[in-house]
Amino acid sequence: MSSRNASPERRPAARAEVEDAILRAAEAEFAEKGYDGATTAAIAARAGLPKANLHYYVATKEALYRRVIGGVLDAWLAEARSFDENGPAAEALTRYIEGKMDLARARPLGSRIFAREVMSGAPAVRDFLETTLAEWVKARGAVVEGWIASGQVRPLDPKVLFFTIWAVTQHYADFGAQIAALNGGAPLDDDAFAAAKRQVVETILRGIGPDRA
Amino acid sequence: MSSRNASPERRPAARAEVEDAILRAAEAEFAEKGYDGATTAAIAARAGLPKANLHYYVATKEALYRRVIGGVLDAWLAEARSFDENGPAAEALTRYIEGKMDLARARPLGSRIFAREVMSGAPAVRDFLETTLAEWVKARGAVVEGWIASGQVRPLDPKVLFFTIWAVTQHYADFGAQIAALNGGAPLDDDAFAAAKRQVVETILRGIGPDRA
DNA sequence: CGTCAGTTTTTCCGATCGGTCAAACGCCCC
């Protein structure tokens, strides 16, 4: 098919690299400044190309935003699969919470874009929330109900449990600046973050565990 | 002193009312759209006056924003005093968590403005974070250490406990749109919110309680 | 060497924003 390249990995790769640089630049700008605060000129500059060139690869600022948001949602779903591997409640929840904490540390930008989006009334992700996420919550809520029935978890509303887990884990991404300010100005180092992760997991697991008589 | 009014409560009250309307309109706009997304025209329209009139009461958009942020921080500090009344750990923490949950429900706008501010790198609240809040955390951290020493709380990092409480309570303000989407499209009603509040308090209290042998 | 598709870049445009200005308005006191 592609007969125009002697070295078949040069030009197509370059295009993919440029598009990837644009997406990463846009993610950073949208996370820091928000949709309105971000400018296409700043995104282009961060990606290393003139503003007009950006519009050759992506039609509008909104289309670029929707692509970035789509990537964020994909990453969310991919990571949420860690919930589904079998095992006892404590193992599954530990895996899930630790996965979300690690994601918050490794890629905090997506979480911030999502938070801004939801705080603005979720115009671009409402459909995701009402369909995909609602189904996810319903299905995994049934799993939690099973844990309650088998006595692994005390009786509670699974939805509130999910809210709790999301809130705490995303907090480490969204409020990184606050955490750093209370940590002497620097982000948590690896040891401090690992300790926080252990405490979060332990607190939630104890918090939802069954009564111990 | 003020010799220009026959009825001394008429005109000054009107001025205070206008300024209050401006502050409430600005709070709503900044919470929904963010600093860059909010426009002085929209704020003025929401407050019921022409844009030019807004600038008679407040010099610049940034000055208005700083006034709003100042009010948010004041409300935070006022509400945080509920932590300080004496009593056993469970009572103090229940009071504190329930107070923050109620505040998140009654006035979610301030929480969203604060969240956006921190996600943007906290340019307007960095000083608050590094001084006032840092001192608050240090002092109340010592209280938590006392609870640990007296066996009311298992050994843990007080800062991570505060992060957990803030994360969960503010989540109900910041992610109200997400919670509504997962609640059939409507915000939690009074009963559902009260149940969520109970579960949050119970989860955290069990989560940090001492080992029960 | 000329063509041509894909890409880059300079220039420019209309819309919108925060903020200014000066005229008009309302109201009180002499």
Add this chain to the structure above:
DNA sequence: GGGGCGTTTGACCGATCGGAAAAACTGACG
């Protein structure tokens, strides 16, 4: 009733933004 002062308002301005347009450049291929 006429100054005078605080307030209101429409008109306007410079800056900035998202985006369009078109010329210039590039490298592969006949």
